[in-house]
Amino acid sequence: MAAAATNTTQTETSVSLKLLLNEESNKVLFAEAGKDFVDILCSFLTMPLGTIARLLEKETSIGPVSVGCLNSLYKSVADLDQSCFCADTIKQMLLQPINFAEDYCNTLKLNIDDGHPTKYFACGYFNSHRSHDFVISTNKDKYKCHCGGSFSFLVLPKCFHQGFVNCIATFIITDDLKVMPNSVDYASFGLLQEFGIKNTSSVKEIVLNISKEKVLDLLKLSLLSKSPLTDFFLGKKPSIDVSRFFTFDVNFSGNIQIILKLVIRKSDGKVLCAQGEQDFADLLLSFLTFPLGGINRIFDENFALGSIGGLYKSIAKLNVNKYLISKEAKNRLVDPCIAPQIKLSNQILPILEPGVLDYSYDYCGNVYHVQCFKSGEDKSSVGNCRMKLSKYESIHETYLKNPALYVATDDLVITPLSPISALGLLNRLKTPLNDLKEKVVTIGIKEVLNILKAGLSSTSALTNGLAHLLTEVKEEK
Template sequence: MKASGIVEQVQLSLKLMVHQETNKVLFAEVGKDFVDVLISFLNFPLGTIARLVAKEGDMGSLKIASLRSLYESVVNLGDEYMFTDTCKEMLLQPRNPMEDYCRSMKLNVDDTEPTKYYVCKNFFECRRAPFVRCSTFKNKECSCGNLLEKQICPKNCISCDGFVKNSSCFMVTDDLCILPMSLDAMFSIIKKMDIEDMSSLKEIVVDVTKNELIDLLKCSLVSMTPFTYVFLGKKPCLQKTDSKIVFPSDFSEEQCTQVKVKIMYQKSDGKVVCAQGKEDFANFLLSILTFPLGAVLHLLQGNSSMGSVDGLYKSVVDLNEDLFISKELKDKLVNLGLAPQFKLSDQVLPISDFKAPEYYCVSKSSKSRITELYLTYGNLYISQDLHRTFNYLDMVDPISENVSTKGFVRGSTVYVATDNLVVSPTSSISAISLINNMNTTLGDIEEKEFSIGLKEDLSILKASLTSSLALTYGLAHLLTNAKREDFLLTKVRDEKCVVSDLGLKSLISVAKKKISHLYYRK
């Protein structure tokens, strides 16, 4: 702390290689601390990213396609529709599955509250049981009937130190590809830029603050040149959106739960007005906020069309495991899962969750009161002191103790989602307002029911990151098929073909199979 009483702001120093003629950053020479920050971006849940990039800064706030409206709809969703009192907090402050690693970094831009642990306020009595109930959310109920409100802090736990080894040096290109430091890599970058005159290159040293790192996060989501924009102030080069979904080769439709939805759309242009479904549909959309960015990129096979993050993820996949603190850590980063306790019973997309370690509570008492109390992982520390008690902690599920009915919203309500993923309880008045806002007529509105699976869920997920018409783009192929069916039906009627109801159904069934065959061949 300085003499004036002002806390000195933590900064990271970078060396930038700049091409003066084009005013463009070619690459940066960086150490462990900066690479740790870039990798941490991939660990942030989408809800955290939506919250962070909405902050004002030198770059201003950023609204990511439909993600921001989805986040804001949770803010506005009444508590009476949430399954438990912690569900809204879990969606608005989703936990980072690599939280312990990020907390240990020199500069961490994640403002999510650290995970806290709570035991019974009457712990002195409860510790006599073979196990003690513990929650990572305050005021859950203990088995004795009291509230879990007494905070217990971790101690003697495994220490984490970021993601890559301290001795490693790296180069990071303007589009955030991380490379081991080497002359070969440097010359390859220069050659790729068709630079002949080496005197046109200039080294610039910059000190990066937390606010600039948040701006870098914003740029990484929309631009292929985030370094050039943040550090040289040049207009970012935006990436063109590719709506194509690459189906993961190791996934199948059988792995994905089918969800029934009613789609209301305009016949004239195929735009979705809204989609209506039960709690499984609402849970799928809301759970998107809990997905870590790296897990989403893994699902989309590195094809999110979001700025530079595809290249960042691929470079982490390609980095030699020897550069990471451990091989196991790299495997975790490449195959990210949800934070512990965030997976739903009807989880639609095949994203696993990280399992929490076994927690134990160590306590010491004197004269009928607790004098020492802390949490530890696993069997790392067992005291020989007879005055200490060692209890296994039974972790309380923040949503439901019944794993078969675990969801964020209540099942007694029908939910509606707008094209930009504003989720709310169904309302007739809201539906009329939506139709009016789209400047269309009631005769142009069509409603059809579909069962959506893995292909549609991935399409909606990707569209939510790149478009404010998430449902229109995510379900475009279903609506196209529906329009073809309507065309066939109209054609049959116009030609006054005499067919029985059974024959008409058969004709439409054959048409559906042909359309489906053509679609999946693509």
């Protein structure tokens, strides 16, 4: 068994986790944990896919891991030339997307998101008696305040939240990361019987001190495995099950209409690549801004990425008055948003719209702090708010320059399209020209979501996500 899972240095911050292990089957039955650990699990749901892709590549005890096409999509953005983007800040914004719940996550005992915290800049005259504007740092040099002043006054985001769950609550966590309150409904002998424990002598209690590196391991395992606690304890590195993909029928409509030219291999019906304009490439890049919890909400029962679906559903069931610090904290987990400064103006998933945002500031410890609220959220925590600040929304019309053509491979590697690059792609794929067929298709919200789902559950996002458009292409051998 992986004794390494318990190793932390004496000076390193750690979080305690108590495991109940069945020694006969060498399997974790469940764990007991308090606020610190459950807050960490909750934070997984707030992370944008771009953040997760970056963390998956980090070296930990189980090494880097791959989740569907997410790694290749992320790497292709990193490899795109800066000249392809509409603004200098967009590439970095996609590689380190802002977490809309960062004010909740910044106070976690172990926060594995190594992205830079959001910076806000106010008008240099904003502490006068008149109302002034403020702006996200990515746009601070692009605009002027309505008074004519420049954005030169740094205002720090206020970390006033203390995680997500109640500080005195304790929880039971199953091997597949379902979180249950430690209440009379669960903390009983019936729970032991439910896990098939007949001989208590075969059950062993183990306490682990979990470091930040081990939290990274657990995030990776939660995306791949249906038994991440057992795999975590044993130090295993499972592979994602790519056989579970199936088409998703959407229950809401959208006005997305994107024309693509698919290059298909006739012999097996595989989509080798899709050629499209800037709107198609933007659509794929926007996947990196989607928070994991928001994707769970959209797909609901149709989302089968490791143990994340079970984690999401169990958090959604928690009584907000007993186990969460506020209704707003729960909303950030089960109804998360895309941060407004990284979203596209033509957002494909309206369910992730942030809605109206209010920004308020106060003065504490010789520093000005800003807070962000979704429409309808409780603002009583603002305290002595001196005034509301209007904000220039940094919503992007596009990520990439237009007009331009782009090509995306089946595993979502995106590159600019030219005759020479297309020839190079065919050479790499080693497919003869007489085995190729081109097909022009129009995709909408259903196809977009199927590509997203297939991209998280397989390495053939286009072939699986657009399978219903390819039925007549595959030829008999």
